Amino acid sequence: MTRKAVASGSGGDDYEPAEMAPVNPRLPIAPQIYDRLRRAIITLAMLPSEALSEKELSLQLGVSRTPVREALIRLADEGLIDILPQRGSFVAPIRLRDVEEAQFIREALERAIVKRLAKDCPAPVLAELSANLSRQEDAVARRDLDLFLELDEAFHRSLCEGAGLSRSWRLIQTVKLQMDRVRYFSLPEPGHLESLLAQHRGILAAIRTGDAERAEESMGIHLQEVLRTVRKLSERRADLIG
Secondary structure (H helix, E strand, C coil), X not given: CCCECCCCCCCCCCCECCCCCCCCCCCCHHHHHXXXXXXXXXXXXXXXXXXXXXXXXXXXXXXXXXXXXHHHHXXXXXXXXXXXXXXXXXXXXXXXXXXXXXHHHHHHHHHHHHHHHHHCCCHXXXXXXXXXXXXXXXXXXXXXXXXXXXXXXXXXXXXXXHCCCHHHHHHHHHHCHHHHHHHHHHCCCCCHHHHHHHHHHHHHHHHHCCCHHHHHHHHHHHHCHHHHHHHHHHHHCHHHEC
């Protein structure tokens, strides 16, 4: 999904909307709109500063403006949209401070999680993680970025759940949205998928051998990758960074 923003002084009500999958009227409407817009923003199909119009979105989706407004407010609460009085709603820039704080929180949690797993990791969890890495290898070979991102998410979620800390994963999800935008931007870079896969392998190998210190260190190196990426991004694409 992509959108073509049209500059105007009317607060973003004049823009050309791209096609968006229709909503299912049998399911709650606002969450569906939220999911579509959230994915478009995270995958950079919708770029920072792009205008979002309640009116145009409601017309395109065949819904009232109320669920659209609810979805936009939720995205604003998560820092993905800026709602500016008298101007309208716009895709928020990737804010370096938000990325750094999210990375700090996530690294602290996931380093502790893999350290705990290395001390006692159930065999079914090891099997699940190993199967995930096999699928990651296939995604890398096929250059399937969307599938790799999905498997990356599942790998980290399995670590949390395998350690009996599923609530930690839910907390991580709430803080890592800006990180996800940076991660998606970096995926097409030559060698980047291979590097992430190798890091995942290193984490699992440390857990499998019960090396808690190496597991913790490997996770730290892995999660600091996003900081290197966002700094490169700020140099090359200042228009995306706020």
